[in-house]
Amino acid sequence: MRVRAHARSWLRATVAAVAIATLVTGCSATAQTGTSNTLTYAINGGTLSGGKMDIHSSAFQATALVMRNSFDSLVYQKTDGSFVPWLAESWEVSDDGLHYTFALRDDVTFHDGEPFNAEAVKANFEHVVAPETASADAASLIGYAETGGFYAGTSVIDEYTVRVDFNQPYAPFLQAVSTAKLGFYSPETLRDNAAQLPAGGPGISVGTGPYILSDYTPDQSIVFTANEDYDWAPEGSAHQGVPSIDTLVFRILPESSVRTGALTSGEAQIASDITPNAVGQIGDDFTIKNVTMPGLPYTLFLNEAHGVFADENVRRAFALGVDIGPAVESIYQGQADRAWSILSPATPNSYDPSLEDSWTFDPDQANALLDASGWIERDSEGYRTQDGVRLSARWLAYTPISDAKASFGDVVQSDLRDLGFEIVRDNREIAQYYEGFEARDYDLSDWSFPSVDADVLRAHLHTGGYKNGSSIADRVVDQLLDDAIATSDPAEREALYQQLQQWNASHVAMVPITVPTAITAYSPIIQNLSFDLYGQPLFYEASLTTAQ
């Protein structure tokens, strides 16, 4: 009896303790909400903490997405692909395509009060190409390479006129200077804080943009405060002057289900990187924005320089032997389309629509191609062999691998199993992946690469290109790429890029699978939200209705 009485008193004490704890935390939780005109944005951003806050050195798209708020560009690219003035009032390209002259606005200041002028542009472009910066993306955007690059230098003509020179015509330059990665740091921060730029933070990541980076806790949150002096929005912008949302809180939530939950529970008003299967759970109370990404689709790279894929028949059999259409349909649940070409339909002035439906699942032809190449014998597990060697390809990938990509990998493995073609998955940590990638000792690898300019193909197809995953070395291809970059006539460029897409369709070096989409979901209290060509939300024109 006594035992039971004691147990009950313990229970009572525990219940009381829990109740008190709940009360205390409940109060502190309610105290935090209720701030007006603050927008909380749930982003993936797991990569930012590793010294990837620097627009000039980071290769990640996440950096550009976050930093766009603090950094403006010389020109602004509209969603139709055309360019309008931003920090440059006007620009001129010389007839030979070698010189770009920009006339800058004279009323722009950095967050630290420094004036924006031709010297600032020069200092920034020099920072991008400096070896210490070890730029992974911005330097190639500007056309710089240690040998054989396009970029020759930047010179100051007068206080508000700057000229960028090239060794040979470089057509993608205007697009490049419209991206956040070629944005401008205050010359003072470049001088004093150069080593801290990759880590980033208030007083370090100082630009000219509509928002000032005011607080940063790595792996947790980035806070932007409206720039009260801002009066240099792109020409034709729906909003001018100071942005109407006072504070932007970017909350870094790498776990996809937590981002979705944060939105639906009202803790965040907007969430990006929504997975296709989460779209259904979000419900009708939110707006879903689904933007098809430009650039290279999600693609499998068949390494021509190694193993079985040196044989064109085997490459072709691979492409015909996987039932891509239904797999994409069921895995992406209608949120992403099947890709037919090595460029996304959303890439301006380049896509070749004639490739659509031009190659479809055909296991009979795939089997015939493998037979023709001499893979006739079968081993005890039912795989094809030739001279005692199994028909097998090793698929090198780096972790973390998204659920969608893992599922697609299963489809590839099982469909090719039916042909007697073995696929071995080799999933590695990124550091180990790089070892294999640099050595090109794999048969198969996969990625997508968003880009607004079709010149993204240069890194992937040109002999020695740094993302040439298929080890392509073809003079005709190199010539087409070089010609495309040297011409500024959109129609001529489009024709050249279509030839490149046709080349891959017949040569089968890369197998495009699906066109990635950027899915963002947001609450209706956000008004006038616009999106850039990469499907990333732009907060400058947006406002919040307090009614809800």
Added chain:
Amino acid sequence: MLLVVWGAATVGFFSLRMIQGDPVNVMVGLGNVSEQVRDQIRADWGLADPLIVQYVSYLARLLRGDLGTSYRMQQPVADVIGQQLVPTVQLMLLALACALLLALASALLGRGRRRAPVAGLLELVAVSSPTFWIGLVLIAAFGFGLGWFPVVATAGFGALVLPAVTLAIPVAGILSQVLRQGLDDAAALPFVDTVRARGASHTRLVLRHTLRHAAANSVTLTGYIVGSLLGGSVLVETVFARPGLGRVALNAIVDRDMPVVLGIIVLAAAAFSLVNLLVDLLADRIDPRLATERAYA
């Protein structure tokens, strides 16, 4: 203690060199970076020197208290760790408190023929559930579902509750098992009859006598507990998107940021030895037999 730290630093140093993956590749990413720049980075970081030279100069710096500079963040390792230490220590302390409370409650309530199997089952579930899963379930139920605790907000005590409980549950499971076992064993000892005969109440018996016996057993588990709290913080910080040492350690390992990984190994070794020292002192207080045994030895 110095020996433990030196041993940990040495093992850490050589095992990190043995795993595949060039830190320079990770630093520059798959960027368009020439071999010259890569060599420059190697020279700057002393990665081009022979291994033994790197090791000796690392130890020399360690002796002076210099943990080196992070490859990725280009910040001194001491700063990187210093910035992230507070949130992790907060989380671990609250988790420890939660674990003790839960374990005590379950050990004291979960005795007797009918209740013991229930407590045993709960302990088994607590010990065997993956931390990641516990975290997501708690977020879905108490964060987004009931709205009791904020998940997105980062300030305040409320934001710490769910992560701490997540981290505490597996530890509480083990602790409770050991405590319950200890209480049962102690209850069977002859001195219990003596105490009862003196007229002590059941509460007094448990709180003053048998619990002390049981606690002495669980104290030896402290090493395990500290380890599992530190290890669990990696998962908890990832699920709840909190900053902290766990996240830093994970990212540093993935990115082959050797100085940071080594810094955390050294810190963990030092903390571990310190905790064990404290526990040895504490054990004497809880169990006077240990002190007397030593006095007579």
